[in-house]
Amino acid sequence: MIKESNFKNYLFQQFELQEEHWQKLQALVKYQRFQKGEFLLTAGSICQHSFFVEKGLLRFYSISVNGKEHILQFAPENWVVSDRSSVFFGEPSSFHIDAVEDTTVVMLDERFLKTLAEVNVKFASNNELLLQNHIRHLHQRLHSLLGENAEERYLNFLKLYPDVMQRVPQWMIASYLGITPESLSRVRKKLSKN
Amino acid sequence: MIKESNFKNYLFQQFELQEEHWQKLQALVKYQRFQKGEFLLTAGSICQHSFFVEKGLLRFYSISVNGKEHILQFAPENWVVSDRSSVFFGEPSSFHIDAVEDTTVVMLDERFLKTLAEVNVKFASNNELLLQNHIRHLHQRLHSLLGENAEERYLNFLKLYPDVMQRVPQWMIASYLGITPESLSRVRKKLSKN
């Protein structure tokens, strides 16, 4: 049983949702718990939901031919993560999502999003807002990978995800940055000398 | 004067637009020519349009603190390019768009997109399709940068943009791949030995 819902706050703040509408939506809101290590999406399957992280931490990553994992995105509390292209096109995803910590998510399916759009006119354009934000975020990440060295990327990471550093093993951060754990360790050592 | 319009074909194929609707839209369609080297968008200014490339070739890139250019996207014929986040949020862009060749574009502004949505119900969701496609493309690019070496990225590039290699200087492709022109030259030499 959830007492304070981050998700409710999120809807009220981001989309100016009214209490009366929340009543209608609540029935469609499905909370689900995932244990550390459990998968919410595996490559090859078709993604059905967007996941709002109520509590905990997820990662969104791909695996390349040589078996190495590449984390494209972390999702701590109040983030939404999904392979929405897979939802949208009905195509198998090429990404994995799993729980880095025990995590409670709100499962958002098409029915929920549709009802939200009906109930709240603002949401139709706010849906676009989510996509635009995502694109902006991806552009920044591309710029960072194309133009910055490991140390600069690491500093960017700390700004974007202030608390994730304390919550995940370093090799995951290395995977996000596109370097090896050993290199990250050296970067951190060098930075700590200042 | 344009005889055959790629843009018209694009609308008819992608969005199943009807001839009668095309009549209404045509008045809002603004063609514009840009000479090689001319800017369509500069960092710091607010992006107002999406650009459909009728003929020619554009590049979309950022410049990092040390002055180096990083090409995020090429746009040859029938591609759409824009900093839609800047349009959407009304914020100054951090990207440049300029013409790699003399280029004719269709200037798509908010008024045009709005009319298109009114005239064609399909377009509302097809607008999302464009964004989803863009996100998918960016995900692939991120995966490539995180998980592949220069040679693999170059081969990917050739698949994605089969003719761009012949149309732009190699240093631009190097900039797209995140390597130096010298390195690209070495990669190509190695590949040509097979």
Add this chain to the structure above:
DNA sequence: AGTTTTCATTGATCTATGGTAAGAAGCGTT
């Protein structure tokens, strides 16, 4: 508590890619 597994650090070496510089080939301009 003891055992096993995962993680972080460090040193030694290796490799892919960067930087510099020089020359050759192409192209536009006069």
Add this chain to the structure above:
DNA sequence: AACGCTTCTTACCATAGATCAATGAAAACT
């Protein structure tokens, strides 16, 4: 044709980051 300017290639060396291996610390499991 001769001159610049840009592009591409190649050689040589430098460097960031990768790889391998060893160690210790921390966490998870029994």
